Amino acid sequence: MSGSRTPDATNQSPPLEGYDAYGADPWLRAAVRRAGVEWITPAAHGLGQYVGSPEAQHHASLANRYTPELRTHDRGGTRVDLVEYHPSYHALMNRALGAGVHSLAWKRADGGFSARAALFYLWNQLEQGVSCPVTMTFASIAVFDQAPGIAREWRGKVLADAYDPQPLPVARKPAATIGMAMTEKQGGSDLRAVRTTATRDGMGYRLNGHKWFCSAPMSDAFFTLAVLPEGVSCFFVPRSLADGARNTFLIQRLKDKVGNRSNASAEIEYLDTMAWLVGEPGRGIATLIGMAHHTRFDIVVAAASMMRSALNQALHHATHRWAFGKPLLSHVLMANVLADLALEAEGAQLLAFRLARAFDLSASDEGERGLQRVLTPIAKYALCKRLSAVAVEAMECLGGNGYVEESALARLYREAPLNGIWEGSANVICLDALRALARSPGAFAALADEVGAARDRRLDRAMDSIKVVLADADRAQSNGRRILETIAVCVQASLMKRHGDAEAAQAYIDSRLDSGGARAFGTLPLDAPALTRLAGRARLETDQAS
Numbered sequence: 001m002s003g004s005r006t007p008d009a010t011n012q013s014p015p016l017e018g019y020d021a022y023g024a025d026p027w028l029r030a031a032v033r034r035a036g037v038e039w040i041t042p043a044a045h046g047l048g049q050y051v052g053s054p055e056a057q058h059h060a061s062l063a064n065r066y067t068p069e070l071r072t073h074d075r076g077g078t079r080v081d082l083v084e085y086h087p088s089y090h091a092l093m094n095r096a097l098g099a100g101v102h103s104l105a106w107k108r109a110d111g112g113f114s115a116r117a118a119l120f121y122l123w124n125q126l127e128q129g130v131s132c133p134v135t136m137t138f139a140s141i142a143v144f145d146q147a148p149g150i151a152r153e154w155r156g157k158v159l160a161d162a163y164d165p166q167p168l169p170v171a172r173k174p175a176a177t178i179g180m181a182m183t184e185k186q187g188g189s190d191l192r193a194v195r196t197t198a199t200r201d202g203m204g205y206r207l208n209g210h211k212w213f214c215s216a217p218m219s220d221a222f223f224t225l226a227v228l229p230e231g232v233s234c235f236f237v238p239r240s241l242a243d244g245a246r247n248t249f250l251i252q253r254l255k256d257k258v259g260n261r262s263n264a265s266a267e268i269e270y271l272d273t274m275a276w277l278v279g280e281p282g283r284g285i286a287t288l289i290g291m292a293h294h295t296r297f298d299i300v301v302a303a304a305s306m307m308r309s310a311l312n313q314a315l316h317h318a319t320h321r322w323a324f325g326k327p328l329l330s331h332v333l334m335a336n337v338l339a340d341l342a343l344e345a346e347g348a349q350l351l352a353f354r355l356a357r358a359f360d361l362s363a364s365d366e367g368e369r370g371l372q373r374v375l376t377p378i379a380k381y382a383l384c385k386r387l388s389a390v391a392v393e394a395m396e397c398l399g400g401n402g403y404v405e406e407s408a409l410a411r412l413y414r415e416a417p418l419n420g421i422w423e424g425s426a427n428v429i430c431l432d433a434l435r436a437l438a439r440s441p442g443a444f445a446a447l448a449d450e451v452g453a454a455r456d457r458r459l460d461r462a463m464d465s466i467k468v469v470l471a472d473a474d475r476a477q478s479n480g481r482r483i484l485e486t487i488a489v490c491v492q493a494s495l496m497k498r499h500g501d502a503e504a505a506q507a508y509i510d511s512r513l514d515s516g517g518a519r520a521f522g523t524l525p526l527d528a529p530a531l532t533r534l535a536g537r538a539r540l541e542t543d544q545a546s
């Protein structure tokens, strides 16, 4: 038999599965406690167990391997414009929407955004293709508030904790999902370039034109942009009309994407498509900004969650895999890499949940409303820029095993850059944050207060230097990325000092504040015991026992 038998597999780390992603994560439990939303604990344990289960992870893998297919016509040649998904994608959608990952923020006034952020943080450790329709459906509520006539029929269905993929009129469905279609071939960042036209037809309008990116095309309705004589305006396009007929929504092809493969993203054409005006004519971009602001918030939570997921995989592997006579984690240079990744993931998590808290308090506190407005683009920019670097470094921690599709890191790696691109690419996000800082004198003060709460002179000095750059509009624009990065680091450092571990906070400040942005993970200036402590404390509690 010699030569034909594969030797036993030894020294392979076991798959990270069969654990409760909430119960095993002390950082997340602390975030829930800080936000005063312990009422989410049973639901978080339930979702955490699902996220950590082999069953859910298998669904995630299948949904991304067997990607959606477009069926434009039926057998007889009638146009149907359907997208067919793998059953695992439907299973995941069913679980996410059933758990209220899209709806909870709007249902509970006592910390709904923070509690929902905990669920979304858990979900994104599992699968991100489902996160796209979940996020758009969540964020759509911000626009429904401006369309009371449409909201009467749709809002309840959008907030229902259920999933119904049937292509039927909303009246015949228990639950509905919503997408947003804005980007056209000639422009995505510059939406003033939209060319789709809208023409009055009775109580509604007829749209003619195209959209170059339209994700989750099987959603039940879309908020979209089209041009009226007054300018670019916002419209509501249901996929099915009240009489049961399908609205014209021609799916031309599906994008062959780098990642996010379980989710379809389509090119579509409107051909006399029925639509209803939302908000004022000519104010379409402003109307949809409310939705985009909420999707940007979700990207912040998702990016923090994906960092946690990458870190978990790296720490788990380094705990169980041996090289040169001891576990990888016991090698000081590996401990440095893992400790450094842990600092990044912890800072990101604290920032995401601080932002969620600001959303929760916005209704009653003007300062928090201002903070939420300006911190959302800052956090989106900063975390998205760090996410790809985290994913790559975590992948390398697994060696060759990280670079194969069976590893969860492969999917995270492909997914990571997308967060920086959609819902406003980095420069556009920088300009948005600079606009918010310029328009509202209180915005910088709110950020400085948040940083100042840590009573750390180095952080305060860094914020003072940013204030000087901001005072010169030209200088501010060319330094936009540096400004946002510095503010994000200061806010994260302040949060770590106040809520994290003192040693970790100091290491974060020493390594991030004056780094000039050019540093690899694993370059912390600390001794071996400190590195081992910092890496060890970041492990899931299931791995701490090993």
Ligand SMILES: Cc1cc2nc3c(=O)[nH]c(=O)nc-3n(C[C@H](O)[C@H](O)[C@H](O)COP(=O)(O)OP(=O)(O)OC[C@H]3O[C@@H](n4cnc5c(N)ncnc54)[C@H](O)[C@@H]3O)c2cc1C
Pocket: 179, 180, 181, 182, 183, 186, 187, 188, 189, 190, 213, 214, 215, 216, 257, 260, 265, 418, 421, 422, 423, 424, 425, 426, 427, 428
């Ligand atoms: C997988 C995927 C799914 C998507 N799904 C949807 C969807 O469902 N609905 C939808 O409407 N869109 C969707 N999009 C489109 C996405 O929102 C746009 O791609 C994005 O907003 C960027 O627009 P663009 O592609 O036209 O790039 P451009 O606008 O051409 O931008 C190119 C680059 O130029 C930079 N830039 C632009 N303006 C400036 C400036 N003033 N100063 C400095 N730099 C600038 C940008 O930051 C970017 O880096 C999706 C995209 C992807 C990749």
